[in-house]
Structure formats: structure tokens, C-alpha cells
Amino acid sequence: MKCALVSAYIFTVLFVIVASWSKEDQEIFRLRHEVEATEGPGVTFYDLLGTKPSANHDEINKAYRRKSRTLHPDKVKRQFIIEKSVKRKPTKAETRAAAKAASDRFARLGIVANILRGPGRERYDHFLNYGFPTWKGTGFYYARFRPGLRTVLAGLFVLVGGFGHWIALYLSWKRQREFIIRYIKFARHTAWGDSIPGLEETSASTATMPAEVQAVNRRQRRMQEKDNKKEKKVTAKKTMKPATVIPSESARNRKRVVAENGKILVVDSSGDVYLEQVDEDGETQEFLLHPDELPKPSFTDTALCQLPVWAYSIIITRVFHRKQATPAENPEDEEELDAADSCRGNFELLESVKKTAENGSNRTYRKKKNHKTK
Incomplete structure (x- = not known):
């Protein structure tokens, strides 16, 4: 029990470690969130640089140089002052705010260029193709699928009515089979003890079979069958007598056993066990008890089908x-x-x-x- 708990704890820890995001992933998520907040929703790193996702290293460098010249803080500050001076001269606070926004934007541009020029580009492309997780207060998480009531009911019906019902049917069939086998053994042992005449004769005949009778190959087996047929025809012609019906020992030697639940079991000398029942008309009927008589449950017997x-x-x-x-x-x-x-x-x-x-x-x-x- 302790080993199982320790292994489960280790598996949980390893799963959390593997499933958690790395520092590089966290940086990519944070930077993407800031880019979409300032540049607009759906803007990618490639859109910020003005290049395509299939661009190589040189094309990314050229795009970064071209974009850095337009987004440089000094140039943005001068352009802001010129545009605002048309109506009125901007205040120092407005100039500082514009310069700060330009410097932050220029810094993000440099980080984006470093990611796309380094090993982080493969990771970014992976999230770009398969989706980015969203920020949910404590961290970045993927949006989980929330099934509706119909989907939940359908899933429960398939799970419980299909797989669960089949397991229940199989366990019931196995329990009934063991019950029948146990009752057959009990009836045989109570009626005949450890020695059953029919079973002993069959086992002795199979055990003491001479090696000469066993055919070595197909040709010898065919020759033996032909010889046996000829001998049977000759003996039948010599001894042609009216046939007399001899009752078998299984029909003569039958014993009744009362089971633990009060049922009457009939055991013959061949080892077959029958359940004796009396119907409403007073007629006695016997039903053979055999484990193979129970049909094995299949998937078509479940509630799902x-x-x-x-x-x-x-x-x-x-x-x-x-x-x-x-x-x-x-x-x-x-x-x-x-x-x-x-x-x-x-x-x-x-x-x-x-x-x-x-x-x-x-x-x-x-x-x-x-x-x-x-």
C-alpha cells in the first residue's frame, strides 16, 4: 500500500513538472499578450516585424532594422511633437508619456526579434499553430472543453450502458458458471464419491491406448481405416443376428442428491448431473447442468445495443x-x-x-x- 501511494505521488509530481510551462514559454505568452494589447488583437510577432512566418534569419534581420528605424523612441518623440504643435504645443507630461510608450514598444520589438532569431522561434511557431493558452489570474491555461448536459448524458450512457453493463454481465456469467461447476462437483462426489464408473472407463481407455493404434501419418491412417472396414464387413456377414437393445449403465445407475438449497440433483454413472423439477401438472422434468450451456455475454447484450x-x-x-x-x-x-x-x-x-x-x-x-x- 505504501509503495502504491509513493509511486502515485511521484507520478503526480513528474506529471506536474512535465505539464508546467518553462520560463521561455511564460515570456512568449506575456510578450504576446502585451503585443495584442498595444498593437491590436490577432497581431503576431511576424506582423509586428512586417515579415512572413516563412522568413529566414536574414529576412528577419532586415525587417528588424527597417522597423527599428520607424519605431525608434527619438524619432517617435520628434514626430509626436511636430504633430501636436500644429494646434498647440504638447506639455511635458504628454511628451514623457509618448516617449515612454515609444521606448516600451521599441523594447518589445527587440525582444520579439531576439525570439524569432533564436531557438524560441520553434516554440513560438508551435503555439502559433496549435493555439496559445489564456491568462486566468494565476497563470496561463488552455481553455477547457465544457460539455453540455446532452453530451454528459450521452457519454454516461455509452460508458455505463456499454462498458459497465458488459462488465456486470461478464461477472454474473462467471459467477453462475462457478456455481454450476461447484454444484456438479458436489453432486458427483456425494453420489459416487471419488470414483465415477463412466469417467474412469473413458479415462482408462484413453490412457491405455496402445501405440500401434495411433497412426503415424495420413497414409497409414487411411490404410488402417480400410482394413477396419473390411474386417467389420466380414464379421457382420458371419454373425447376422437380430439386434437386442441393451440399456446403458447411465440409464440404469442413477442416484439422487439433495443440494444445499433443497434442489434435487440426479447423477448418472457417466458423471452427468441433472436438475429434477416438478411442473404445475405434476410431471417430473430433468435439465442437464453443464457450464457450457450458459451463453457467454457479448457486447450486443448490453443496454447500449x-x-x-x-x-x-x-x-x-x-x-x-x-x-x-x-x-x-x-x-x-x-x-x-x-x-x-x-x-x-x-x-x-x-x-x-x-x-x-x-x-x-x-x-x-x-x-x-x-x-x-x-
Whole structure:
């Protein structure tokens, strides 16, 4: 434990030392901050000298000489006095302030030229290409990425629902596998002790296999297979008798064992262990206990894969159910309307029949009456 703490402390110290900025880096950051404050935002050292980032050492020297002549404090002071004297003569305080600003600017120009002419240029180009850290009260720090709520929830879902769920499934599968192996060993030892007939016979047959039977190469193996087939055909022709079904020892020799949790385990002579259960109908069923029967969990069994599939299936079933329900309701309505129309039609038919019957009776009566009069 102490060694782990000491190693963690040493690693933290080394990480802080490596991650901290050097003095040259601090100077570059400070100078860049001052240049942007006086010259304008986004002004680089190359812009201050009036050259390109691809300039060589001689071009940087020429640019520095040319720029130093224009930014020399004496020249800037004289130019300031001339410009201000057009309206009124500048005061001594204004002249001193202009001279101080010019001298500071000229000093920064010299430091910038020294950085670009020395080994600090490579470091400056690195920060120029990949970004400069910002000043945050106590030092220069890079602006950290601050994810939103959706990004955090998505990351947690991927981490917990994917990797974390898979670890939980794997540990559960491993624990169940160990449980089944332990119960199989317990049932075998309780039923047959340290000697199981089926396992002993198979192990003895595999252990005492003569070296002559083992084929040396493919050709000898094929020859042996052909000879064995010929011998089997000859013996089958000589002894042609009706086959009798002989029950195996595993079917005859079976023992029941009560486990610690009260479950009944059946062990046969071959070493197979079965779990005996009685269903609701009273029928006894046996289930083979084997560690290979447990499927090993995969990444597709995690919530990261199963939850979208489950949501997709629910959406699809609801959409299809609605589509199937709407045409199913329409025929019922149509049947009701047809039934109502048929009832109305029958009622109208009855009325028409009655009317026709009445009219017909009147007509027949009149005919008969007319016939008598005639």
C-alpha cells in the first residue's frame, strides 16, 4: 500500500513538472499578450516585424532594422511633437508619456526579434499553430472543453450502458458458471464419491491406448481405416443376428442428491448431473447442468445495443398497430351503416308492399264491382 501511494505521488509530481510551462514559454505568452494589447488583437510577432512566418534569419534581420528605424523612441518623440504643435504645443507630461510608450514598444520589438532569431522561434511557431493558452489570474491555461448536459448524458450512457453493463454481465456469467461447476462437483462426489464408473472407463481407455493404434501419418491412417472396414464387413456377414437393445449403465445407475438449497440433483454413472423439477401438472422434468450451456455475454447484450432495439421495436409495433386499427374500424362503421341502411330499406319495402297491397285490393274490388254492373 505504501509503495502504491509513493509511486502515485511521484507520478503526480513528474506529471506536474512535465505539464508546467518553462520560463521561455511564460515570456512568449506575456510578450504576446502585451503585443495584442498595444498593437491590436490577432497581431503576431511576424506582423509586428512586417515579415512572413516563412522568413529566414536574414529576412528577419532586415525587417528588424527597417522597423527599428520607424519605431525608434527619438524619432517617435520628434514626430509626436511636430504633430501636436500644429494646434498647440504638447506639455511635458504628454511628451514623457509618448516617449515612454515609444521606448516600451521599441523594447518589445527587440525582444520579439531576439525570439524569432533564436531557438524560441520553434516554440513560438508551435503555439502559433496549435493555439496559445489564456491568462486566468494565476497563470496561463488552455481553455477547457465544457460539455453540455446532452453530451454528459450521452457519454454516461455509452460508458455505463456499454462498458459497465458488459462488465456486470461478464461477472454474473462467471459467477453462475462457478456455481454450476461447484454444484456438479458436489453432486458427483456425494453420489459416487471419488470414483465415477463412466469417467474412469473413458479415462482408462484413453490412457491405455496402445501405440500401434495411433497412426503415424495420413497414409497409414487411411490404410488402417480400410482394413477396419473390411474386417467389420466380414464379421457382420458371419454373425447376422437380430439386434437386442441393451440399456446403458447411465440409464440404469442413477442416484439422487439433495443440494444445499433443497434442489434435487440426479447423477448418472457417466458423471452427468441433472436438475429434477416438478411442473404445475405434476410431471417430473430433468435439465442437464453443464457450464457450457450458459451463453457467454457479448457486447450486443448490453443496454447500449438492446435499449435502441427495444425502443425501435416498440415504435414500429405501435405504428403498425395504428395503421391496422384504422382500416379495421372503418369496416365496422360501414357494416353498421349498411345495417342501418338495410333496416331503412326493409322498412320502406314493407311500406311499399303494404301500399301496393292496398292499391291492388282496391283495384280488384273495383274490377269485380264493375264486372257485376256489367
